[in-house]
Amino acid sequence: MNKLLKIGMFGFGCVGQGLYGIFLKTSLNAEIIKICVKHRDKPRPIPMHHFTFDKEEILQNPDINLVVEMIDNADDAYHIVKTALQNGKNVVTANKKMLAEHLAELVELQKKYNVSLLYEASSCGSIPIIRNLEEYYDNDLLSSVSGIFNGSSNYILSKIFQEGWSYETALKKAQELGFAETDPTLDVGGFDAKYKLCIIAAHAYGIFVNPDDVLNYGIQTLSIYDQQYAQEKGVKIKLVASAIKTDNNEVVLSVLPTFIPKGHYLYHVENEYNAVIAEAAFADKQVFVGKGAGGYPTGSAMISDISANRFDYRYEYRKHNKANQNLTFTQNHIIEIFVRYHQESDLQYLPFEDISTQFIGKEFRYVIGKINLKNIFQNIEAIRKQNIFLVHTGK
Ligand code: HSE
Numbered sequence: 001m002n003k004l005l006k007i008g009m010f011g012f013g014c015v016g017q018g019l020y021g022i023f024l025k026t027s028l029n030a031e032i033i034k035i036c037v038k039h040r041d042k043p044r045p046i047p048m049h050h051f052t053f054d055k056e057e058i059l060q061n062p063d064i065n066l067v068v069e070m071i072d073n074a075d076d077a078y079h080i081v082k083t084a085l086q087n088g089k090n091v092v093t094a095n096k097k098m099l100a101e102h103l104a105e106l107v108e109l110q111k112k113y114n115v116s117l118l119y120e121a122s123s124c125g126s127i128p129i130i131r132n133l134e135e136y137y138d139n140d141l142l143s144s145v146s147g148i149f150n151g152s153s154n155y156i157l158s159k160i161f162q163e164g165w166s167y168e169t170a171l172k173k174a175q176e177l178g179f180a181e182t183d184p185t186l187d188v189g190g191f192d193a194k195y196k197l198c199i200i201a202a203h204a205y206g207i208f209v210n211p212d213d214v215l216n217y218g219i220q221t222l223s224i225y226d227q228q229y230a231q232e233k234g235v236k237i238k239l240v241a242s243a244i245k246t247d248n249n250e251v252v253l254s255v256l257p258t259f260i261p262k263g264h265y266l267y268h269v270e271n272e273y274n275a276v277i278a279e280a281a282f283a284d285k286q287v288f289v290g291k292g293a294g295g296y297p298t299g300s301a302m303i304s305d306i307s308a309n310r311f312d313y314r315y316e317y318r319k320h321n322k323a324n325q326n327l328t329f330t331q332n333h334i335i336e337i338f339v340r341y342h343q344e345s346d347l348q349y350l351p352f353e354d355i356s357t358q359f360i361g362k363e364f365r366y367v368i369g370k371i372n373l374k375n376i377f378q379n380i381e382a383i384r385k386q387n388i389f390l391v392h393t394g395k
Contacts, residue, residue, distance in 0.1 A: 003065075003310055005030035008058030008089075010080055011070035012037050014178035015094055015121070017045065018295025019070065019302045028307055033064055038071070059083050066090045066309055068302065072182050074098040085109040085117065092305040094121035094298055097186070097211075100195035104208040107317060116314035121301035123196040124149055124274040125292040128304065132288070133203035134315050137280060144279040145204045146242035149196040149255075151272035151293030152180040152187035153219055153239045158270040160227065161236055167222065179272050179293035189384075190216035190239060190255040197241040197253055200276075201329075204243055205251050206319025209329045215377040216255040221389045225364040226340050235259040237391060238266050250330040254373055256392040259338070264394075272297075331374040336395040340366045341388045349379035349386065368393060 005028065009016060012035050023032065034052050037044070044051065058064055059080070067084040071077050074097035081098065084091050086109065093099065099106070099122050110117045120130050124147075133145070148154050152174040159170035171188065174180045179187075186192045194216040198209050219239055230237050240258040245251050260266045265287045269275040274292025279285050291297035334353060341347055342364060355369035376383065376390075383390070 003029070003312075005066045005306065005309055006064050007032045007066045007068055007306070008061065008064040009035040009068045009070070010055070010058070010077075011072070012044065012051070013070070013072065014295040015070045015298045015302070018297075018299030019068070020046070020299075022296065022299045022303050026303060028303075029310060030066075030306060033061065034058055055080060059087055059089075064089060066092065066306065068306065069093040069095060070302070071095070074101065078102055081106065081117070082109060085113050085115050088113055088115060090116045090118075090309050092118050092121075092302055092309065094119065094302060096122040096192065096195040096199060100198040100211045103199065103202055107208075107320075110314070116309065116312070118305035118308060118313070118315070119199070120305050121298045123199050124276055124288075125151065125290065125294070126297035126300050127274055127276055127288045127290040127292070128301070129200060129276050129288055130203050130315070133200065133278075134318075137204065137278060141281045141283075142204055142245065142278060143281060144242060144244045145200055145276060146240060146244070146279075147276040148238055148266060148269055148274050149193040149200075149241040149276075149292065150187050150190070150239060151274060151291070152184065153190075153193070154269065154274070154292070155179055155272045156188065157219065157237060157239065160222070161230075162270065174272075177272070178295060185220075188220050189218035190241075191218075193239060193241040193255045197243060197255060201243045201251060201253055202317075202320065203315070204278075204319075205245065205327050206317065206322060207251055207327055207329050208320070209253060213329070213331070214253045214255070215331060215373055215380060217257065217376070217380065217384070217390055218255075219257055221387070222257070223340065223364075223389060226389045226391070229338075229340070229366065230259065233259070235261050236267060238269070240266070240392070244333075245327070246330070246333065249327050250332075251327050252330055252333040252373065254331075257390065258392040259394055261394070331377045333373045334370050335373055336368065336370050336393040338366060338368050338391045338393055339388050340364055341386070346386045346388050349382045351375050
């Protein structure tokens with residue numbers, strides 16, 4: 001069946017305009033009835049009769065059968081998406097924070113009201129990772145899903161490492177290009193990547209994890225010393241999100257700056273590109289690379305979800321619903337980290353299990369050692385305030 005889609009859109013920023021541009025070039029059996037926006041005085045690139053400022057005009061319109069949500073505010077997005085589902089409308093959304101925070105409830109609403117909720121664009125922009133995890137990979141065989149899930153921080157790291165830009169200049173440019181969130185701390189602090197990781201973990205392993213329970217440490221305190229260290233060792237630093245299944249049927253989730261050696265699949269992933277490495281028992285490693293931010297790449301994933309709606313596609317959450325589903329989330333996992341610091345007290349919140357290397361220089365010091373992720377997580381607020389930079393060595 002190829003049903004006529006009558007769309008109510010929320011948001012007309014970078015992604016909304018990207019989607020609109022793509023929409024005009026495609027020939028879907030669909031029409032955009034109204035676009036709801038917040039700011040009355042903002043100049044709009046298309047005539048004003050397309051817009052409304054009243055969300056009810058879309059949510060209560062019985063003719064609209066698909067709500068496409070692309071607004072910035074996660075709380076407002078939650079209310080829009082929830083009401084739309086309750087009113088029997090299918091939903092396509094890109095809002096990763098909203099999804100990660102409310103996924104279990106929204107999945108229940110989707111079932112209860114017999115509607116569909118699709119969100120490919122929420123995780124890694126143009127990379128079709130949700131549907132692949134949902135349809136293709138078998139739960140038992142996936143040993144890890146990891147990669148670069150945030151375009152802005154990858155763009156910043158690329159510009160610093162490859163072109164010698166300052167952190168501030170690179171961040172400003174990422175904002176100008178429309179890659180960064182309104183609050184860029186979400187990008188550079190690893191929060192955005194963490195929301196995407198939680199969504200990906202739901203489809204890779206069938207677990208719904210509250211993002212507040214997951215460790216994220218970002219790139220804000222990267223210094224010239226860390227850059228020099230990495231360059232001397234011939235490695236790059238990337239912000240890596242990872243979901244790893246342990247031998248005890250547990251899944252470890254984290255977002256950490258990570259040393260990436262030459263030859264690693266992520267080494268040449270630069271700028272706003274994202275990459276997802278799926279590691280499976282028999283297929284071994286498979287890598288998906290694509291633009292992770294920007295109006296058109298994100299819009300392209302939204303168009304794919306809109307198109308899937310014509311055929312009543314919906315996620316089944318088979319892994320989550322599996323009767324013998326016995327995977328649990330944990331942060332109890334030992335990793336090796338590098339920490340650049342300046343005085344011993346900087347390390348007070350990092351209880352190492354074992355230290356293999358310690359360097360004391362004039363300008364900075366560093367230590368490499370094993371630590372339990374759960375101990376970093378417990379102290380993360382204090383750790384973020386220290387004059388240090390922490391990097392997962394990859395071991
Ligand atoms: N701020 C996000 C990023 C946008 O930089 O990846 C895409 O989700």
